[in-house]
Amino acid sequence: MSRHERTSLSIFSWALIGPAIGDSFKKLDPRQLIRNPVMFTTGVVALLLTILMIAGAWQASFAFQIQLVFWLWLTVLFGNFAEALAEGRGKAQAASLRDTKSQLTAKRVDGTKTEVVAAAQLRANDLVLVETGDLIPADGDVVDGVASVNEAAITGESAPVIRESGGDRSAVTAGTRVISDWIKVRVTQEPGQGFLDRMIALVEGAERQKTPNEIALTILLVGLTIIFLIAVATIPGFAKYAGGEIPVPLLAALLITLIPTTIAALLSAIGIAGMDRLVRFNVLAKSGRAVEAAGDIDVILLDKTGTVTIGDRHATEFRPLAGISERELAEAAYLASLADETPEGRSIVELARVDYDVKAEQPGNAEVIPFTAQTRISGIKFGDDLIQKGAVDSILRAVGKADSAAAAELRSHAEDIGRSGGTPLAVARNGRLLGTIHLKDILKAGMRARFAELRKMGIRTVMITGDNPMTAAAIAAEAGIDDFLAEATPEDKLALIRREQTGGRLIAMCGDGTNDAPALAQADVGLTMNTGTQAAREAGNMVDLDSDPTKLIEVVGLGKQLLMTRGALTTFSVANDVAKYFAIIPAIFVVLYPTLAVLNVMGLHSSQSAILSAIIFNALVIPALVPLALKGVRYRPAPAGEVLRRNLAIYGVGGIIAPFIGIKLIDLAVTGLGLA
Secondary structure (H helix, E strand, C coil), X not given: CXXXXXXXXXXXXXXXXXXXXXXXXXXXXXXXXXXXXXXXXXXXXXXXXXXXXXXXXXXXXXXXXXXXXHHHHXXXXXXXXXXXXXXXXXXXXXXXXXXXXXXXXXXXEECCEEEXXXXXXXXXXXXXXXXXXXXXXXXXXXXXXXXXXXXXXXXXXXXXXXXXXXXXXXXXCCCCEEEEEEEEEEECCCCCCCHHHHXXXXXXXXXXXXXXXXXXXXXXXXXXXHHHHHHHXXXXXXXXXXXXXXXXXXXXXXXXXXXXXXXXXXXXXXXXHHHHHHHCCCEEECCHHHHHHHCCCCEEEEECECCCEEEEEEEEEEEECCCCCHHHHHHHHHHHHCCCCCXXXXXXXXXXXXXXXXXXXXXXXXXXXXXXXXXCEEEEEECCEEEEEECHHHHHHHHCCCCCHHHHHHHHHHHHHHHXXXXXXXXXXXXXXXXXXXXXXXXXXXXXXXXXXXXXXXXXXXXXXXXXXXXXXXXXXXXXXXXXXXXXCHHHHHHHHHHHHHCCCCEEEEECCHHHHHHHHHCCEXXXXXXXXXXXXXXCCEEECCCCHXXXXXXXXXXXXXXXHHHHHHHHHHHHHHHHHHHHHHHHHCCCCHHHHHHCCCCCXXXXXXXXXXXXHHHHHHHHHHHHHHHCXXXXXXXXXXXXXXXXXXXXXXXXXXXXXXXXXXXXXXXXXCCC
């Protein structure tokens, strides 16, 4: 090939690579690039390339040029940049939260005038009006009105809460939605100091640690690269001592042939294969590193609502008072809930219909009593018949029997339900107390068995919730979870993860709320439920399309398979590089030191043919191993010692034998064709 043709190929190669690398730089998180295990090795190759291009030696060896282009394409573009882009999610996480904040508007009240402004214009002590369906624009305190507020977007808890002026129920948070009535809110925070701003700061400050396998691989690659650098750097001295000289391009080609390019080039293939296999379980991984980290996790932290439980409270039991039959209570609750379109209301109707065969129709002249934050009661009235359901204290006030024996029994039922982690609703008909409805968070199907399986794998499970300790303990016991953290703030979750990581453990976090975003960003494996908020989905490095946290069992299994595949190919790569050293060095020095001919066991034709054959072997062995990297080594639960012995026996021996055979065959071919 002529010099002109080689130059044209160089320009064409860089025309392909350059735009992709340039586009990657725009989106790249430099921290993720630096932590990549192959970064040091790639840096050495890039430095050599730069020096040779400046020195004008780039055209000296066409085979060397092909090797460099091949190496840069596989490891720099796909290995470093693809992984760094997949993991560099901090900007995207914070951007989602900022989008949430930027979309908020406010009805600012100034005397008798109300104007709509952007939430960012609000200052402390501004007064805003928030009505049904509106998002609360800023953190503040309720000064007038009572409203039911859905805080699920922030806390992950589906049950609406009552917010009113005075007491401990006056504080409201930006981004939550008023679902009934209205409130006036006095803004308490200056711009940049609210809850969402705090979440943005926590997410941007979160950074995933390197896993033990990443650290070990980095040390191995750096160590081998330095060793071979030193070995090659001494060659000119020996050559000069013997009265000869070895060209710089030949030395550079030798170094690139020897340093661990095989495993570095295959890392991305291993990771991509793991991501692809996860799709079969309806889990989307944002990087191969996340799948590998799952293979080593020690602790799984799970948000309760929407993760362990379904997320909506369901009616599970009717508890009648003395002298009242279960069917009578079921019929009253059924009629009072026919017009209730909330998940709780529909579950009451379903429970009465299925368990008690209640099939009554809503009377044509019925007047529906809607739930309001002021009364905390809903129901139905037809003719002289009035049926009410609602909070226990509100029903007792409405019927005026707070001191009766029935009221005492009703409170006793409510306390029992509360201790079991449920929520009680009282039912009354025409001023007569009938009993309570037990509403509870429903565990997702198969939770207990799946958590038992995780325990057998040596993984500890911890549930994190904003609920009180009594409710948290009841749900944790029902689900078979090892431990729980109750009344947890976003800062508490983040602190717990960092504390566990400081102890050397790898942590997986499952969550779905905006308040889970910092913890998901910090955890080694952040599995986000597909039903979660946008901020949570951005913060995690995996998304479960089925919203099933126990999918981590499958993720862990795949992670272990990826680790075994990486271990097998690393063993092959190291053995391969060492074998190439002892195969090539004698051929290079045999002219200068004829006594080394005895070590040239392969009988390579010349130093040029040895280097060229090794370069071609490198270019062939990497694609040849890609199918194995994609398929993966079969996962068999076994002690680490047994796995190591198996890898040494199969991939270690294979890595030593393959270069001797491959380089010799290629040497015969290139010599026969007159290429060297």
